[in-house]
Amino acid sequence: MTRSNCTLTTLTQAYRFAIDPTPVQANHLRSHIGGSRFAYNALLELVVANWDENRAKKASGLNVTKDDYLSTSHFGLLYLWAEKRDELAPWWSENGVSTYNDAAQRLSKAFQNFHRQRAKFPSFKCRGQVGSVRFKKDAVRLSDSHHVRISRIGEVKTYESTRKLFRHLERGTGRIVAATVTQRNGAWSISFTVEVQRQLPPTRIPEMIVGVDLGLTTLYTCATPEGVPILALDNPRHLVGAQRSLAHAQRIASRRSGPRKGVAPSNRWKKANGRVQKIHAHVANSRKNLIHETTTRLAKNYDVIVIEDLNVVGMMKNPFLAKHISDASWGEFASQLEYKTRWYGSTLVKVDRFYPSSKTCNQCGTVKAKLSLDQRVFECGACGLAIDRDLNAAINLARHGLAATDSVTGRGGEVRPKHQRLDATAHPDETSTKTSTLVGV
Ligand SMILES: [Zn+2]
Numbered sequence: 001m002t003r004s005n006c007t008l009t010t011l012t013q014a015y016r017f018a019i020d021p022t023p024v025q026a027n028h029l030r031s032h033i034g035g036s037r038f039a040y041n042a043l044l045e046l047v048v049a050n051w052d053e054n055r056a057k058k059a060s061g062l063n064v065t066k067d068d069y070l071s072t073s074h075f076g077l078l079y080l081w082a083e084k085r086d087e088l089a090p091w092w093s094e095n096g097v098s099t100y101n102d103a104a105q106r107l108s109k110a111f112q113n114f115h116r117q118r119a120k121f122p123s124f125k126c127r128g129q130v131g132s133v134r135f136k137k138d139a140v141r142l143s144d145s146h147h148v149r150i151s152r153i154g155e156v157k158t159y160e161s162t163r164k165l166f167r168h169l170e171r172g173t174g175r176i177v178a179a180t181v182t183q184r185n186g187a188w189s190i191s192f193t194v195e196v197q198r199q200l201p202p203t204r205i206p207e208m209i210v211g212v213d214l215g216l217t218t219l220y221t222c223a224t225p226e227g228v229p230i231l232a233l234d235n236p237r238h239l240v241g242a243q244r245s246l247a248h249a250q251r252i253a254s255r256r257s258g259p260r261k262g263v264a265p266s267n268r269w270k271k272a273n274g275r276v277q278k279i280h281a282h283v284a285n286s287r288k289n290l291i292h293e294t295t296t297r298l299a300k301n302y303d304v305i306v307i308e309d310l311n312v313v314g315m316m317k318n319p320f321l322a323k324h325i326s327d328a329s330w331g332e333f334a335s336q337l338e339y340k341t342r343w344y345g346s347t348l349v350k351v352d353r354f355y356p357s358s359k360t361c362n363q364c365g366t367v368k369a370k371l372s373l374d375q376r377v378f379e380c381g382a383c384g385l386a387i388d389r390d391l392n393a394a395i396n397l398a399r400h401g402l403a404a405t406d407s408v409t410g411r412g413g414e415v416r417p418k419h420q421r422l423d424a425t426a427h428p429d430e431t432s433t434k435t436s437t438l439v440g441v
Helices: 023-059 074-088 097-115 163-171 238-255 267-301 312-316 319-328 330-344 389-409
Strands: 006-020 130-136 140-144 147-150 154-158 174-184 187-200 209-214 218-223 229-234 304-308 347-351 377-379 386-388 435-438
Touching (some): 006 330, 023 074, 023 097, 023 130, 023 174, 097 130, 147 174, 187 330, 218 267, 229 389, 238 267, 330 347, 347 389, 377 389
Antiparallel strands (some): 006 154, 006 435, 130 174, 140 147, 209 218
């Protein structure tokens, strides 16, 4: 492997900014969101009616061909909308074309997921606390580091500086693909989907290896293959901590008149619900910050990071664990590590979820048959080692990763890694993104 090669890769990245629309702009945006929802529901209704009709035809012995079915493709639905919009929504021209394109795209995606059995049949959207509309790339642009121009809406102020994205666009290393404006409990934000060209450093020589055990009591326990503990971060349990104030806020909201069928929520309920949402948002933000900090630190400072390939979806089905696991955001942690290791030239090794990292003694290798979740100290019956449960797991993971990288780089050889190695920079055509190789930097 030539280590002087630097690869230039196109990655899709999201940039999200809080925006501050004027009351007039907010009204326009709400109209776009409402228009998109209307078109989505109207199109869904047409398709459902069409299916019912065909079913009735079949039942009465008539011949039904493929042509009798409405197309649920993106363009098929757009075409259907163009045909019906004057009749269904005479006001349609008040909103930009992105609005209806967005609806058609979302619905076709929903049908696709249904046909591939990844989701249930698309459901009608109702007006709620959250609404969003996606704008096409030509409908949005950054006018400067504090303003976004959205067609039909005008110049919208951003709360934060968009400098990072602005520079990418100016230099030509970034291209806006689309932008989604979201309203969540009265707060507005815009999220740009951007294709960014990033120079990826070559994969580093695996010298510093760290094993990371993700837990509930101790959120992240990190250790080297030599058994040196590096970091033990207690689970701040943002959600658990905020539970009391959340319960209090929810109790108040529950006593007030919320939205029911045919009844609009009271102003007092809206106010109380706003408080509940605020606590939720605070929890989510502090969690996000912590994960970002930790993953950046690991990806920057270590060459190889070894984690367990956890079956998060499966574990979420366990009602006792679900709340805590989603609080700790394990899945988010892993996916951040996946892209950050690419950015910094380190390697992420995901160890098979059936590898007994917690049950194996890191000193003598004996594997325990059983280790219950509440047993915080690992005690080995064979060699008498007593060690913190999570630390033991982290050491085992680090060693497992060491063996794997040795075989990959040809230093070891006899160990065959059973797990997948996420090496983004080794082979351009192995990565999912478009890659071009630059000559030695
Ligand atoms: Zn032992």
